[in-house]
Amino acid sequence: MNAYAILVGLLVLAYAGDALRPAGKRALGLSSGTEFLLVGILLGPLGLGAVTRAALDALSPLTLVAASWLALLAGSHLGFADERRVPRGRLTIGFVVGVVAFGACMLVAFFAAPALLPLEPDERLYLALGLGCAGSETARAAMVWGASRAQGRGPLHEAFADLAEADDIVPLLGLAVLFAVGPQPEGAVLRGQPLWALALTVGLGVVLGAITAALTRVEARSTERWGILLGAGLLAIGLAMRLGLAAPATLFVMGAALNLLARDGEALRGMLGATVRPVLLPVVALAGAHLDLRDGRGLGLVVGLVLLARLAVKASAGALLRRHLGISVTPTRWMGLGLMASGGITICVGLTAAARFPGPVGRVILAACLAAVALGELLGTPLLRRELRLAGEAQGVDTPAEARPAEGP
Amino acid sequence: MSAAAPAKSWGARGVQAAVLLATVSLVLGSKQSIPVAPGVLAAISALGLLLLAGTLASELVEVVGLPHLSGYLLAGILVGPHVLNLVEHQTVEELGALNALALALIALAGGAELRLDALRKAARSLVWAHLLQTFLVLLAVAGAFLALARFIPFLDGMAPVAAVMVALLWGVLATSRSPAAVLGLLAQIRPKGPLTNMTVAFVMSSDVVVILLLAVTLAVARLGFDPSATLDLSAFSAVGHELLGSAALGTTLGLVLAVYLRLSGRGLMLVLLALGLPMSALLKYIHLDPLLSFMVAGFVVQNFSSGGERLLHSIEKTGAIVFVVFFATAGAHLDLPLLGRIWPIALGLAGVRMVATMVAARAASRLAGDEPVLKRWGWSGLVSQAGLALGLATVIVRAFPEFGDGFRTLSIAVIGVNEMIGPVLFKLGLDRAGESKRAIDESGAG
Incomplete structure (x- = not known):
């Protein structure tokens, strides 16, 4: 199948993503879109081979644009859950849990990976950083979707959503560091200057976010606003990629700056939010098609250890923090496992890292990201529903789509 | 395009002009320090730049009563291969499918x-x-x-x-x-x-x-x-x-x-x-x-x-x-x-x-x-x-x-x-x- 046919196929998937949440009807699909991941694996080189590696490589820039767009959406939503400002305390807790999960996954990978995979000396650090990113996100959208299908509404549900909202910054900042310390081609301007690279990743995002905010302040027409958002977004992606920076991190910062500086952030978040599923689901399918398991048992073991570390951090954090959420109900000691959901940002990290590090480092990071998403779907969503049910916030009945809260990545 | 909005103030026009200048300078600076071969990467930047510069130029030419299309054209001429060369000739060709x-x-x-x-x-x-x-x-x-x-x-x-x-x-x-x-x-x-x-x-x-x-x-x-x-x-x-x-x-x-x-x-x-x-x-x-x-x-x-x-x-x-x-x-x-x-x-x-x-x-x-x-x-x-x-x-x-x-x-x-x-x-x-x-x-x- 050539790249052109795949592109059309992706548009069909985007359509499917949009159609899976028809207005006024019951929603279809899994909270993280894992079924699209399976479709990708099935059609990709690991499955039927209908989509070849060459075709995936041809589509790679487009894939990175879509993945970076997801990061922009996350940035533009930072600190908000369903248009409600997330309390600072919960933001801090969520951020700290994300950092601890990042650190734990990174350390496990740093010490275990050399024994299990044939890595070059420098690759050990790259792999550890990438696996730290793979293990640190909590997907708010997956959680909110999963909870809302069980009619989850109440203080515990809000607490879960708030905690999940805070940690997107961790994997994306990690990705920025990974790209900054990663190898740069001979003669590249930022070669050997990781601090400058990191500063530029953030600076470029701030500048383009400020530019977009300034323009949307003086432009109220929605289609002109789309031109501005799309133009600035593509420009940021192009410039970041040209400089060898992590484009998703730049776009995340751009979204956050836009969120902070725009006069009518709510309207802009609404506009951007409408693109989540049409962009997310094709990206998820592409990620599935990109999966490459040629590193065999070593890959499996490293990924397994990293996921165990993530599980341990989430479980411990939940047990420690459950009495400090400031709500009337006290969740069980297993509440942390309800925070296992991974989604768009994890997949974005996996795809970006796989494109930047074409060897075992990229393959293992992508595999870990996809495994985290699948595990989140298998473990996180049922346990989240259980917590909500025990707290009396869920009836176990599916909710009509119009009652579902707005999504963010 | 959206329904016509009320006429914009001079301040708003100033913001648009300043942003156009800043955007062009940013891309010019990055191009001079990091030349990049034409390809998909260059096409992504070019598309972003054309969209942003085109939208802004169309707003600015409104001041003198010109249609938006003239603004789009002027933006293309400005950033195109014959003036600032921020979008190279081959990149323009690559945007043909779009x-x-x-x-x-x-x-x-x-x-x-x-x-x-x-x-x-x-x-x-x-x-x-x-x-x-x-x-x-x-x-x-x-x-x-x-x-x-x-x-x-x-x-x-x-x-x-x-x-x-x-x-x-x-x-x-x-x-x-x-x-x-x-x-x-x-x-x-x-x-x-x-x-x-x-x-x-x-x-x-x-x-x-x-x-x-x-x-x-x-x-x-x-x-x-x-x-x-x-x-x-x-x-x-x-x-x-x-x-x-x-x-x-x-x-x-x-x-x-x-x-x-x-x-x-x-x-x-x-x-x-x-x-x-x-x-x-x-x-x-x-x-x-x-x-x-x-x-x-x-x-x-x-x-x-x-x-x-x-x-x-x-x-x-x-x-x-x-x-x-x-x-x-x-x-x-x-x-x-x-x-x-x-x-x-x-x-x-x-x-x-x-x-x-x-x-x-x-x-x-x-x-x-x-x-x-x-x-x-x-x-x-x-x-x-x-x-x-x-x-x-x-x-x-x-x-x-x-x-x-x-x-x-x-x-x-x-x-x-x-x-x-x-x-x-x-x-x-x-x-x-x-x-x-x-x-x-x-x-x-x-």
Whole structure:
């Protein structure tokens, strides 16, 4: 199948993503879109081979644009859950849990990976950083979707959503560091200057976010606003990629700056939010098609250890923090496992890292990201529903789509 | 594009100008420090820059009363290969696939703007307009071309009969119009009235007339260059295949869209993209005319289903992006050094075409008994030329490589002139005819 046919196929998937949440009807699909991941694996080189590696490589820039767009959406939503400002305390807790999960996954990978995979000396650090990113996100959208299908509404549900909202910054900042310390081609301007690279990743995002905010302040027409958002977004992606920076991190910062500086952030978040599923689901399918398991048992073991570390951090954090959420109900000691959901940002990290590090480092990071998403779907969503049910916030009945809260990545 | 917003303050214009300057400086700085080879990466940056710069320039030219399309073109010229070179020539070429998609959406909207009842009412006017706009403009421009022959280098040493044939081909090129420019302007200012209706109907249907005319002229021109040749009727068969095939495929696509709109209509833009991308490629591959096919599809949806307005609305929502991409890329394509070299001839030929268009429009309106506004301003929307004219020039160059390079050079220069002044004239015409939003507002206020 050539790249052109795949592109059309992706548009069909985007359509499917949009159609899976028809207005006024019951929603279809899994909270993280894992079924699209399976479709990708099935059609990709690991499955039927209908989509070849060459075709995936041809589509790679487009894939990175879509993945970076997801990061922009996350940035533009930072600190908000369903248009409600997330309390600072919960933001801090969520951020700290994300950092601890990042650190734990990174350390496990740093010490275990050399024994299990044939890595070059420098690759050990790259792999550890990438696996730290793979293990640190909590997907708010997956959680909110999963909870809302069980009619989850109440203080515990809000607490879960708030905690999940805070940690997107961790994997994306990690990705920025990974790209900054990663190898740069001979003669590249930022070669050997990781601090400058990191500063530029953030600076470029701030500048383009400020530019977009300034323009949307003086432009109220929605289609002109789309031109501005799309133009600035593509420009940021192009410039970041040209400089060898992590484009998703730049776009995340751009979204956050836009969120902070725009006069009518709510309207802009609404506009951007409408693109989540049409962009997310094709990206998820592409990620599935990109999966490459040629590193065999070593890959499996490293990924397994990293996921165990993530599980341990989430479980411990939940047990420690459950009495400090400031709500009337006290969740069980297993509440942390309800925070296992991974989604768009994890997949974005996996795809970006796989494109930047074409060897075992990229393959293992992508595999870990996809495994985290699948595990989140298998473990996180049922346990989240259980917590909500025990707290009396869920009836176990599916909710009509119009009652579902707005999504963010 | 969205409905017109209230006029912006000078402060807002200042912000836009400052941001345009900052954006261009940012890209200029990054390009100077990190040169990047043309490719998908460069195309992504270029697309972002064209979108942003085009949107901003279109707002800034509003201050002096120019249409948004002029802003898109100026932005393309500014960042294109001949001024700042922030978007390189090869990158502009690589954006071609996106341009094809933009043109498909523009043609679809154009077809959907054609309403059968309006066409019936205007049938007499359209027939006269096509007759005079085709033959009078063709003959006048071909005559001017011959009169200027001694200033046109590629005619040096050419036999008189052959020179007449080249002039006729040039005349055919002059009869082509720009549906994209007309629709782009309509999307910006949403005019209403007889001038708007007549211009849309004429420009969209002129595509068919020009294709037929070119086929006939190419067949005759071959005789002029090679006296031993016979009239090749296979050319007409190919044109018949192209027109009927395009119309048939367009009808099928229109019916599919109509059924879809009736059944669901959800996510229409994604459906249009998913259909438009492969259809554009397929039509090009099997030598059918994408412009005609998509126009027919839009026409079918508008006139044989209840989904026409929904289709139009859906395409309009993408207007700011589609037209920016199309015209900013066209601006970046504009070969300024070339225009600088042969501007007197280009300007002369463009001027003759404009005058001939004006005279033909007035004569046709008089014969058809049109209302005064059409007699006065009916020509204003017919000056623009863009992608379609360039496509015709390519067909001519391919058929006659013996004078191809020179012909291509001159045609690019003249089309460039028409591309820049055409939208300005049409906007002026709509304002003066009282059909633009601004004119309606002013008369309402008064």
